[in-house]
Amino acid sequence: MNLSDHTADLSLISETIKSGDESKNNAERSSGNxxxxxxxxxxLK
Known part of the structure; x- marks a missing residue:
């Protein structure tokens, strides 16, 4: 196992966390809407 393998894993993990945050924000935004x-x-009624 060399260091570049770890780096790829870490970037994948951070991307996953980011997209999770974005989907949570979108859900909150749409429920707010x-x-x-x-x-x-x-x-108006």
Whole structure:
């Protein structure tokens, strides 16, 4: 096992963590949008 193998693993892990954070942010954003839409609908009724 040489060092370049470790480096590839670490970059893969960090990419995975980043994409996990992004999907979590997208989920929070879309649920926030749903709350806004429902609130606006409620006001307009």
């Amino acid at each position: 749903m709350v806004m839409k429902n609130t606006i609908r409620h006001i």
